[in-house]
Amino acid sequence: MIQAPPAPLPEVIVTAARLPPAAGEAAFSVVRLGEATLGHAARLDEALASVPAVSLFRRTSSLSANPTTQGISLRAIAPSGAGRTLVTLDGVPLNDPFGGWVIWSRVAPEGLSGLDIVRGAGAGPYGAGALTGVIALRERDDTGGVLDAGVSSRGGERLAGSATVDLGPIRLVASGLHDTSDGYVPVRGEGAGAADTPLDLDARSAALRADVPLGDVALSLRASTWEEDRGSGLAGARANASGSSLSATAARQPAANRSGWRLQAWQSRSNLTNSSVAVAADRSATTAANDQFHTPATGRGLNAALRRTGVAIAGGQLEWELGLDARSAEGETNERSRNLGSGFTRSRSAGGETTVAGTYGEGAWLGGPWLVAGGLRLDHWTSRNGRRLERDLTTGLPTLDETDPDRSGTVTSARLAARRTLGSGYAVRAATYSSFRPATLNELYRPFRVGNDLTEANAALAPERLTGLEAGLSRATEDGGWTVTLFRNVIDQAIVNVTIGTGPATFPRAGFVPAGGVLRQRRNAGTVTATGLELTGDRQLSTRLRLKAALSATDARLDGADQAPQLTGLRPAQAPIWSATAGLDWQASSRLTLAGMVQYESRRFDDDLNSRTLAPATTMNLRADWALTPGTTLWLAVDNLFDADVAVAQTGTDITGLGPPRSLGLGIRLGW
Secondary structure, three states: OOOOOOOOOOOOOOOOOOOOOOHHHHHOEEEEEEHHHHOOOOOHHHHHOOOOOOEEOOOOOOOOOOHHHOOEEOOOOOOOOOOOOEEEEOOEEOOOOOOOOOOHHHOOHHHEEEEEEEEOOOOOOOOOOOOOEEEEEEEOOOOEEEEEEEEEOOOEEEEEEEEEEEEOOEEEEEEEEEEEEOOOOOOOHHHOOOOEOOOOEEEEEEEEEEEEEEOOEEEEEEEEEEEEEEEOOEOOOEEEEEEEEEEEEEEEOOEOOEOEEEEEEEEEEEEEEEEEEEEOOOOOOEEEEEEEEEOOEEEEEEEEEEEEEEEEEOOEEEEEEEEEEEEEEEEEEEEEEEEOOOOEEEEEEEEEEEEEEEEEEEEEEEEOOEEEEEEEEEEEEEEEEEEEEEEEOOOOOEEEEEEOOOEEEEEEEEEEEEEEEEEOOEEEEEEEEEEEEOOOHHHHHOOEEEOOEEEEOOOOOOOEEEEEEEEEEEEEEOOEEEEEEEEEEEEEOOEEEEEEEEOOEEEOOOEEEOOOOEEEEEEEOOEEEEEEEEEEEEEEOOOOEEEEEEEEEEEEEEEOOOOOHHHOOOOOOOOOOEEEEEEEEEEOOOOEEEEEEEEEEOOEEOOOOOOOEEOOEEEEEEEEEEEEEOOEEEEEEEEOOOOOOOEEEEOOOOOEEEOOOOEEEEEEEEEO
């Protein structure tokens, strides 16, 4: 008897262990960037900068930014070196466990399939750190790979790529990056001296993810490592940031009559070395001022979610999610300081531990033209085991020995939004939300120095709280679309670097501040109120030509109240009112694609007292891509085409640090 052939096995589609985007996100302000945008960026933060008012603490990108200023913020409400935005990769936070900043070179843009920028709505599954919003990165899943190699002005060399390999049922996704540059000198022209040196860079990272199907459950195991070494623009000042991370995620997709779920655990280790110098008045030389030689930190987290979709209720469909999220961070800085001319005379060790744990419930109801979404979250935070110990290096005796009291509290946050489609592509929405950000270990325990300016830590910092409301109108058409959003956000207990003294003078704890320098301290300095307007639009002008533009206008003002009355009515440091982008993509021929982008930003202030003004800046970037084959492209890029002087920092003696001059890049991109 001839046996019938066995039935074919069902096709198994291997992807990362993640839940699909929540239905309720569409009711909030979300900007999505895809592979097309990411593929034109050498650095992830540069791709994000195509969205107005999304930037690092200063105007520079991670090409030249010190690790401690690579924190990112949304909406220009009150930028911070620690960042006021939570950045995640498939749910795992990328914010540094010690300082909250993000080392952007740890993720190659080639390794991502896209990202979502969720403005404002920091409650729900996001929790601590998502004060002004969330940037949610998605690692690539598809087969094949991409490799990009290029050279650029001032000794720049970059090689980055990502590839996927299937080994039976297991899929391996690997990505890596190596980026080097001789750098540019930030202080140029008459004010420059021998003390001013290039911002050189050597960055590298690698990641490997294994996706294992276990029936209807997907398991993803991921490991990564990174390191970047860079000059700080002054002789004798350098920084090195390194780290590694591990994560394990299991997820089951929701389906009819079946709940979906996700369980994730992660660990991140980091280290930072960072040296600072005092600068001579004529910038002819520098003197070692501080040597932060070892800053080990460890972050750990666990999160879980249970989601149900398609529940019929009130004539519509309900999706709900219940979850929990717990994170901890521990670390300390080890430094040498107080150089009186013949070497360091003091040592410092400072650090502690923080935890935050919460539970949340989210729901979204879709019925006819309506989408209504909301959530409630309860978190408990602690800071404990804080200590600062300073010793005389000659005698070994303590000169300062402080143990900070343990502190804790509970925070409730929530969000609620509604969206209604109106026909002809129009939709209207409204949302209100609250969020919070506990202070980082860096803000709580570590003082720091930039040039001749000193900033003291503050172990008594309370979490920042944001409340906001917004309304938006949008239209989607076959050839493009536009959105308009009005918002008002208020940050209570805003952590601000407050000026408390000027040099030359000697201060308790901080020590000597030289002439032209100031002493600041991190403080909960009252309230920041921001009212803003956001516009985005894109239009397919023809089959070959597409226009896209965006604008952000944010008027943020401080009310220092009794804590810092001198700040009342002033703008937060590094917060411009206006920022805008406009770009044109032209498919000139079947092989040639041309793209141009203009970016504008109004003036901003480099300090809390609004005394150091950074002038408005306009830059233009151009790029040409020539397709040699369907999978091979040659590219040519020019950044800052007109060689504009972009002011990024200013000293108390009116010396201005500038962004990168005109840069030319040439490379090849392979896809398969």
